[in-house]
Amino acid sequence: MEPTYLSCTVNDVTFRFVKLPAGRFRMGSEKNDDEKPIYEVRMPSFWLAVYPCTQALYEAVTGKNPSGFKGKNRPVENVTWEDAQAFIGELNERGEGKAQQAQFRLPSEAEWEYAAQAGGDFAYAGSNDPHEAGWYTENSHEETKPVGLKKPNAWGLYDLSGNVWEWCEDYWHADYQKAPADGSAWIDNPRGSIRVLRGGGWNGGAPHCRTPYRNALGRFGKAATNLRPTLPAQSRKMALTYRKKIRNLSVGTSVVFCRIRGIYNATLQVEIGKIIADIRLRQK
Secondary structure, three states: OOEEEEEEEEOOEEEEEEEEOEEEEEEEOOOOOOHHOOOEEEOOOOEEOOOOHHHHHHHHHHHHOOOOOOOOEEEOOOOOOOHHHHHHHHHHHHHHHOOOOOOOOOOHHHHHHHHHHOOOOOOOOOEHHHHHOOOOOOOOOOOOOOOOOOOOOOOOOOOOOOOOEEEEEEEEEOOOOOOOOOOOOOOOOOOOEEEEHHHHHHOOOHHOOOOEEEEEEEEOOOOOEOOOOOEOOOHHHHHHHHHHHHHOOOOHHHHHOOOOOOOOOOHHHHHHHHHHOOOOOOOO
């Protein structure tokens, strides 16, 4: 099956999501205590960003670039969990989340591992060879690398093993006892100060890049830390609903509608252009 993509653009910087299928998978491993017990999770479909957040995207959204290794196509680093939440909030405030009737958010830990496994049983995301899957101490030359240079996994996702650690929504728990089995984030009330990181980084060893490997850091901590936004599965359907509404508008109101709603979806904008051209032809 060909992957389905959703494109979004902010200040001329486009980022893509791929739709991941619903399914079941076994989360965790027997290797480390915090990866136990292995348990089955039933996952709904959802969208996940193809790449970790680049410096170009982070700067387009926040106006800032905290990275030590500069480069627009390199992953942003030195992002705290609170910074990641502020980035997500800014995306939604700009209108992208509102336009699609769904909010951007960080992935849950279960969503992250499900995406990294991509229906397989590789040690790393898409491969049993860490050199093939990602950047870590033995091949990174002590720096981050531009996203998308390594082999993607079966679902077309890049850099899930190595390069930069990725924040999840979840509060840290020492193991998977009583973990949610529906793919949702494990959030306690009141929440603690420690959050979950996944994926490994350029400055860590290959074992840290294993798909089940878990790490933890305070919500204000930062280092080789990044984020990868996600969206609920219904986001595309909501965008198509707006497209149907636009068909019933005149050319002028279509343009105003788009501006008010803040629709940044590049694919949807192409469709809007076709609709407007069709309206103009019928008005002649």
